Amino acid sequence: MKDTKESFVTEDGRHIGSVIMEMRNITLRFGGVVAITNASFDIREGEIRAIIGPNGAGKSSMLNVINGFYHPQEGEIWFRGKKRPSLRPYEIAEQGIARTFQNIAxxxxxxxxxxxxxxxxxxxxxxxxxxxxxxxxxxxxxxxxxxxxxxxxxxxxxxxxxxxxxxxxxxxxxxxxxxxxxxxxEPKLLLLDEPMAGMNVEEKEDMSRFILDVNDQYGTTIALIEHDMSVVMDLADRVVVLDYGKMLADGTPDEVQKNQAVIDAYLGVEH
Amino acid sequence: MFYREAGQFKTSYAEYLQALPLREDKVGIAIWLLLAVFYVPFFGLPGLEYTFAMNAIMIPVLIFTITALGLNILVGYTGQISLGTGAFMGVGAYACYKLTTYFPDVNIILIILASGFVSAAVGALFGLPSLRIKGFYLVVATLAAQFFLEWCFIRVEWLYNYNPSGAIEVPQREVFGIVVTGAAASPATRYLVVLGILIFLTIIAGNLVRGRIGRSWMMIRDMDIAAELIGVRPLRAKLSAFAVSSYYCGVSGALMVFLWLGAAEVESFDVNHSFLYLFMVIFGGLGSITGSYMGAAFIWTFPILLKELGKRVFDIDSIIMENVSLVAIGMLIVFILIKEPHGLARLWQLGKQKLRIWPFAH
Known part of the structure; x- marks a missing residue:
């Protein structure tokens, strides 16, 4: 993935646009507990962006920050070229951000x-x-x-x-x-919180196909949290890795897979 | 065989989205309506004396159906429990009384419909705590509304025009030369007025719950977090439910005093009545318009009919029968709620489903 601000077309012919959402130095605390520390990443229009990490890494908190359930103590959120003020969840829905839940809601x-x-x-x-x-x-x-x-x-x-x-x-x-x-x-940004949790292989394949179809046919930008690495590596254009609320890595699936810090913290090595 | 959708094709979404898409349902409702409009006002109910049938059964049942519809919007569709129903009905009744005192020449039916708005405003005001508190805690908050309003009905003498007895007495009012309220109004007239308002309010409730606003209520009821993420404003959804619900309660309260009781004081709006209306809604079926009808009719008529039965068949004293009916209705409520927690409406629906696939089991 090229690290430019302009739009481009991927190898498989999908159109990736400019940055639609940017998280800048997000820090989220609950009392003394720090859920997210100084995380920064962006989401480009039309891409499938994965957020991965071990349990308690702050992935779901990150989605909750994006759609306004939590308000970070520090940092800025930029959506479609504008700095977003602190909004209620229903106002964020009006801006065109939709999501699904880890525990079906x-x-x-x-x-x-x-x-x-x-x-x-x-x-x-x-x-x-x-x-x-x-x-x-x-x-x-x-x-x-x-x-x-x-x-x-x-x-x-x-x-x-x-x-x-x-x-x-x-x-x-x-x-x-x-x-x-x-x-x-008809969201501009679709957040999927573990869309494949608890599914068998066939259901996962179906769901993966639907996610790709949605991205392909409607051009919807998707940010998803997932634990199944093979799914993430196949679907995602870029991957953010969180661990204990800190950013470990950000890059294409290949880059992330080779990153030593990610292997140590999350992926592990094959024996 | 008699009730199935086979052969009834829908060629547009508008047809599909009708309130009663099945022809059999339409015919059924039409028969009920014809009976209600052309039989009951002239002959009452079969086997019962005419004035008794009208004054003790038909008129109160229709009025309580309006109450149950309103309460069902709040409890069944929006999931906010309220024990202030009786008081909100009182607000409607007192508002109607004051309005007709100040505007004696205005059509009393319009005044009854307008007094619902006063109740709606009060209901929305007491609905404000629902934004912060849920479940049992909200019950306590609405109970506070009940007691506060009851206090007002006693202490604010202006509400009953400083009448030394503390009661509101319904003046005689005519609409197009026909006496509608007061002692001179015939049961048939009062019944038809109540029936007309009930039909009107049922259609409105049916329209609301099937559209955007009803969906926002049900979204709040089922999963308020997800509702907020889809763009439902909890403030607007909850307060609109409180307002619409209280409007229905207010209208039914005004009807209760003006077209049924003829005079009322604070006892007609106490917390026992609030419980009674909640029974009607839960027993009839939460989140169901048919259920509101069934619940109101059942809870109100069952003890009366049981008393009649005891008097006629077994020659039992009516005071004993009164206690028997209390025990019986309590047991019946517990039994049916264990067997079918979704109330009479659900039983009715299951029955229709059975009929649809009859004579097969699946």
Whole structure:
């Protein structure tokens, strides 16, 4: 990966743009505990960026910083060329950042298609009075967005469960519904927190294919946390390695794999 | 055989998103409506004396259905538990009383609908703590609202026009020459007015919960963290739920006093009633409009019908029957909630599902 500010095209023909999000010297503390120490990295438009590291390294905290659950004590976050002030999570959603959760956070009382429909929440604009009448523009709006949701459901191949309550679905499918919900937001930056945790090999392959498809077809920028190194090395354009809240390395999967500090702290050596 | 979607094709999303996509459901609702509009006002209920059927069963059941709808929006759809329902109904009733005192010539139905807004404002105000506290702690906060408002209904004499008895007495009001409130109003008139308002409010509730606002409520209920990340503002979602819910409660409170009781004091709005409404919602089915109907109808009519049964069939004294019915309803609630925690609406849904695939098991 070239270290330039300009956009370029990768070997496999994907278009990587300029920097969309930049974390500068982020430090996050909870009382006396330092979760992240002076971490800096950037995410380019259109790339798949992986954040790896052992348990407790601060990966999920980093995602929580990005989408506004935590506010770092030090450091700056730059998003789309602007320094981002301290915002609430829903304001960050309005800026176009979506995410999935490590422990699935679906709306259990709703069906698959209703869950996906919640992703369109910010795009539904008609006010209270129209909602209450549910005729004309309010219904038209609902229909337009419903159609988009059905397309996303088709795209992720979950048509068969579209009317099932999500609580009763198997784990792998729930993860996929959660991805569908995040995609329905049409995000500029998609954060995936361990999208393949607890899956078997086939489910992991499916999920990897969907992540690549999403990146390819919608051009969505993706930042993901994952523990399966083979998946990370295959999917990611660039990898950040965290350990005890400190940055160990930042680079292409090949560079990171050869980095001695990363091998010592996380990857280990084959015996 | 009689109830299935086979052969009913939907060719657009608009058709698909209807409230009742199945033809059989539409026919069913139409039959209920026809009975409610053309049979009940003239003949009451079969086997029961007419005024008794209207005054003791039909009118209160319809009024409590409005309450249950409102409370269900808050508890069932938004997941915020409230024990202040009785007091919010009181706010509606007193607001209606004051408004009709100041504007005696304005259509009383409009005044009843307007008094809901006062209740909505009070409800939203007491909903503010819900942004910080959840679950049992929120119950305690709404209980505080209940006691504070009850205190107001006693101590603020202006609310009942300094009436020495401390009660509000409903004046006679006419709409287009027909007496709607007061002692001279016929049961049929009062029933039809309540029915009209109930149908109107049911349609609105159905529209709201299926659209953007209802989804934001359910998102907050199911997973508030994820909801916030998708762009739902918790403040707006929770307070709108409190406001809409209290609006329904306020309207039903005003209807209760003006079209049913005729006079009321603070006892009509006490915490026991709040519990009763919560029973209706939980027993009928949380997060279900049909459930609100079923819960209100069941919790209100079951003791009355049991009492009638005891009197007619076994010739038991009605005071004994009153206690028997209390025990019976308590046991029934426990039994059904163990068997089916999602209430009567869920049983109804399961029954329809069975009917849909009948005569097969799967």
């Amino acid at each position: 679906l709306f259990k009382g709703m069906t698959t298609v209703e869950n996906v429909m919640t992703g369109r929440q910010l795009m539904l604009k008609k006010n209270f009075l129209w909602q209450l009448l549910r005729i004309g523009p309010a219904l038209d709006e609902e229909v337009v967005h419903r159609r988009r949701c059905e397309e996303i459901i088709d795209f992720l191949e979950i048509q068969a469960i579209r009317n099932s309550p999500v609580g009763s679905l198997p784990y792998g499918l729930q993860k996929r519904v959660e991805l569908a919900r995040a995609l329905a937001m």
